[in-house]
Amino acid sequence: MIPAEFDYTAPDTLDAVFAALADGGEDAKLLAGGHSLLPLMKLRLAFPSLLVDLRRVPGLSGVTRSNGDFRIGAMTPHAVLEHTGELGLVARVAGTIADPQVRHRGTIGGSLAHGDPASDLPAAMLVTEARMTLRSAGGAERTVAADDLFVDYLTTAVGEGEVMTEVAVPALDGWGFGYAKFNRRAEDWAMVAACAVVQAQDGVCRDVRVGLTNMASRPLRAEAVEDALRGQPLEADAIARAAELAAEGTDPPGDLNATPDYKRHLARVMTRRALAEAAGTEPGR
Amino acid sequence: MSGASDSNGQPWVGRRLRRKEDPPLITGRGRYTDDHSLPGMLFAAIVRSPEAHARVVSIDASAAKQRPGVHAVLTGEDLRLESPLPCAWVPPGVEMNVPDHWPLARGEVNHVGDPVAVVVGQDRYAVVDAAEDVFVEYDPLPVVVDPQEALRDGAPLVHEQFGTNRVHRWSLGADDVEQVLERSDVVIERRIVNHRTSGAPIEPRAVLADYRSGELTVTTSTQVPHFVRLFLALMLGMSEERIRVIAPDVGGGFGAKLQMYGEEALCAAVARHLNRPVKWVETRSEHMMVSHHGRDQVATVRMGATRDGRLTGVHIQLVADLGAYLMLLTPLIPTLGAFVMTGCYEWESARVDITGVFTNKVATDAIRGAGRPEATHMLEVTMDQLAAELGLDPLELRRRNFIPKERFPAETALGMVYDSGDYHGTLARLLEHIDPAEVRREAEGLRARGVYRGIGFSTYTEICGLAPSRIAGPAGVGVQAGLWESALVRVHVSGAVTVYSGTSPHGQGLDTSFAQIVADRLGISPQQVEVMHGDTATGPQGLGTYGSRSLSVGGEAIVKATERVIDKARRIVAHRLEAAPEDVELREGRFSIAGSPDRGMTLAEIAGEAYVVDNMPAGFEPGLEATAFYDPENFVFPFGAHAAVVDVDVETGKVDVVRYVAVDDCGPAINPMLIDGQVHGGIAHAIGQALYERIHYDDEGQLVTGTFVDYALPSAAELPSFETDRTETPSTTTSMGVKGVGEAGTIAASPAVVNAVVDALRPLGIEFLNMPLSPQRVWEAVQQAQEGVRA
């Protein structure tokens, strides 16, 4: 519970952040809300020599709408997302993260850059087909699609020396959304979770996207479910039939609380519930 | 007492008074051990074994010693202790294998976290880094984790020298129990597993030791400062009066701090060795790993009855996993449970056979309830199983067998003498709050939606108020101590009062309830009564807070001391007002003369006389204070009836406690709000065990649940709003009629929850489940039941 020795700096500008990262070398780490990184350091599973805190860099926090996107600053805490109802699925998902303390410290950028497949926001990024802006020294900037961001367990496309500055989440106006998270305690990470967005026309599913949390070493889209439901009536039976396919292509890690089989079963149940909530056939729990 | 004490003339006792001790605690002004610092203080970090069982081949501390700010690295041989850590239970006539247990391992480690070295230095962070530079070579030995495995021939031995992993055997009850069962119409047998848990107080342990000029002061987060002082004296070879132990504000104990821990002796020994104050603060991970655990018993319960539901016999064979060492009360815990294994019921015959076992895990010892939650759990779960077997309503089976209230004091089939009880009364009161038939109707409606609702009960009695020395002490049960309590009541010259108690409250609210008791008797306000405890240098010898003893034993000592003060006050008043002492009585805050209420004196006036001594006769002994020791004649036996309503989502296996109703009887209430608080916490603790919490070791003896991410302590979000009520049946043992309530909720609640889940799932054909009822376990049971139906 006591981390190894490290240095700390909190620069005022992004350029100074890049400089600090460059000076710090490969053992330098960005610090956002600290709610993933600090626990790892305290358990002595991570040993950064330098923490470069983003909290003083201006312009990294807040939500604005421009054209068809919500532009979310990387340092925006979960609590702000939770209370920005227009964000739809993202607000719904953010409200289930841990407890109010964690939601006030933890940030969307930290959550996405960390790449924990049990975290809630990554699957929502897949489903909304969000894009992340990554900047690096000398004004360099690139945009990564959510599907390319999540590589493996605690591994993302964010490179050394890169800072995620913004997340662009397409506003799925008129889409229904739902989230079903299964955990033992309210503040726990998901054992399994499913998020869904549905576009309906005359009671028929025009389009649908389903994301799965903690069903592999990275978040997944449940494509078999999507394919099965697209074009079908948004009714309980069709939803249930489609949800049965949720475990296809998944590779859930077993742990103390759940065997892979149990997780596959949960994925089907959670997918059905998320879809039903999105389609309005069942209230969200 | 007719101590009418405030402007309304209402006694303080019985009121929902807010806790006096809270303002500093909730405004961050509490002083916990880690808030204490001394000039020149050093910090300790402990090097712990990553192996569950190994010989220590070598320890290389050279790199650590070279780190900046490191003063010393010490190992087992360096400490020069006179004796190992104590086990205070030596049952007469019982053979027990007791291994040496040193604060730092000597040659062998026996569980993950067993300490092998201590690093002491200037900076609390740097010593942790330095500890990683101590290189220990281990030669791994075979590991045994499961207690039943450990008893098999050829199992790896935790302590080679005993030739067995069996610690001891201990039995209570009749020899004829199996014959009685044989003659019974119905006999059922269940294997009830009560898994390992952690006490998990919010404040982990912490120790600050200061040795100067031959005097040792140890500030430690403990429930038992006086015990710690005694054992420090023995271990360090010091005379007891040279040692002062202070338990300052203590952030919860739950039994995990009813212990003499190695780190307490270690810090003291190192402080003496280096002649510098030394502080050690346990991390949460260390707490989960090395502060003693609780429970971990597997019981085979055989229970018999006649066809019409009269209980005949109960035979419990219990294997208790004691871990790698015997700590303060380790082997006694299952025995404490044994005393109430007959519950609220009449039996022809009962017997408990306990086998203690060594495994390569941390020691078990007292965790809230200490043996009684296990006893109640196995009994109350099996009662429901028997009711199902007989086709009887589980409450009807209980009613047919309750000890009737006319029979008290009642001797049980296991030889305990229950002081008082009215089991029908608490159950009837419970059913005023909750109607099982209505819950069943709701359940019908919910099932169509995949929600299975069930209701479960637990009618319990427990044993607390530790303890009559005559029964519990060396010649009786075998605890190597008297278990009385002490108090000193001191009236100051202004009439304000300080009470010193030998108990050591750590969150229970006793500063308030003790003050209420004294205020009524002396005609003052509780605000004028300061309660002091937890410092061996201030009051008389005492024994601490555990076993729901502080009110029924410590409070009685306070009453006794207060009575002595009153006797003297009466004599002073009698002298001053020229009356007979027998005619002086407390009325509306004044000690006045019977029949002429206008003639009287307040406590402040009496104290003035006692200390100024102007008007007193020759030979008068100045002062107004008294000390008393109280050794109870018997234990006290609180009881109650609890009901849980649960919803099981059969698709996922998740259990949700939607209602919880508790009726407890702990005698007359001193402060009903404090009782509610204790009951709430106790129920939360037991729901935690029933559904969430579990200490888990893998087959190699590695602790898997080392943080609060894995060890699922429930929070308010997982719990319903508890509905509580009381009945008040006075104890015949205590003068106030009070019993204890600190552990009652924990003792009662887990079987109610488990019975409710089984009740919910019976329509699926599920008849029995063991804790913890994690979603996966419940889901698997549902799967199996459904496969059974399909097959």
Ligand SMILES: Cc1cc2nc3c(=O)[nH]c(=O)nc-3n(C[C@H](O)[C@H](O)[C@H](O)COP(=O)(O)OP(=O)(O)OC[C@H]3O[C@@H](n4cnc5c(N)ncnc54)[C@H](O)[C@@H]3O)c2cc1C
């Ligand atoms: C008790 C507890 C319970 C939790 N429960 C949940 C839960 O249920 N669901 C859930 O989703 N999460 C949960 N979390 C995690 C929480 O949401 C974290 O806050 C979040 O995952 C990480 O965000 P952060 O801002 O704290 O990042 P930090 O911990 O500061 O950083 C995490 C990682 O991201 C990197 N990083 C941070 N910001 C950037 C950036 N802008 N650009 C590039 N790299 C960056 C850091 O270098 C680090 O490697 C929980 C945390 C705790 C402590």
